[in-house]
Amino acid sequence: MTRIPVADRRTALVQAALRLIARDGVAAATTRRIVAEADMPLASFHYVFASRDELMAELIEAAVESEQRDFAPVLAGCDGGHGVGMREAVRAGLQHYFDGVRADPDREKAMLELTQWALREPGFEPLAQRQYARYHAVAAQAAADAARLTGSVWLRPIDEVARILVSFTDGLTLAWLVTRDDRAAAATMDVAADALAALTAPAASRSHTPAASSTAASRTSVSRTSDPKAGRR
Incomplete structure (x- = not known):
């Protein structure tokens, strides 16, 4: 399995969150839905972001x-x-x-x-x-x-x-x-x-x-x- 650089993971998760929020609103942008949108395992989220709030700020x-x-x-x-x-x-x-x-x-x-x-x-x-x-x-x-x-x-x-x-x-x-x-x-x-x-x-x-x-x-x-x-x- 190809290892994705941390910076690329962060970008992919941010873009996935942006798409989710535009389509379904902030309430829908849970960590599980964000990683599903980005086609990543949940562990990837916690590897690059300390919390959902940190992702929102980014x-x-x-x-x-x-x-x-x-x-x-x-x-x-x-x-x-x-x-x-x-x-x-x-x-x-x-x-x-x-x-x-x-x-x-x-x-x-x-x-x-x-x-x-x-x-x-x-x-x-x-x-x-x-x-x-x-x-x-x-x-x-x-x-x-x-x-x-x-x-x-x-x-x-x-x-x-x-x-x-x-x-x-x-x-x-x-x-x-x-x-x-x-x-x-x-x-x-x-x-x-x-x-x-x-x-x-x-x-x-x-x-x-x-x-x-x-x-x-x-x-x-x-x-x-x-x-x-x-x-x-």
Whole structure:
């Protein structure tokens, strides 16, 4: 029998749990059902995870990492940002994110299910808080990159911009999962891009912008604290 490396076992179990949760909900994701989904013996689970809770925490991390890859290329198709305005940059980034949602709706359903489960289960609220802290860090990094590459400055603190962006993507994701209406999603992204672009100004006018100092401080904070790769919804 071929020996499977521990890292590969962990990945297979996490992916099996993700499929189960998307299909049947968190309650269905027992250790026995997870190993059955992964086609592994129960001993494999306990060999790589100390508990189901540890798997759940890793599952959130893995799903956020995947969503982060969808958000990373904010200026997809806008190489170097030459001649590209913030509105176009944000719209391109939202489209890239949405393409990831459409490509893997089960991941999004599982993440929504996990969030609700963590909020309901006593003692598990930190998992939901950690999930959204990662979303906000990813969005802040994306916003900082967009400003730099388009020669713009945010007129609001970047952590506030990140929260607005996550709120937009949350609504976009949930609405599309319910309706599967691509045209409505495109309209939502257009409005979001317009709204976010209105919160910026050319970097040349930064010295005349009242919020410039707070924006600079926020960008410095993001560079120290945000994870350089994440987003969602």
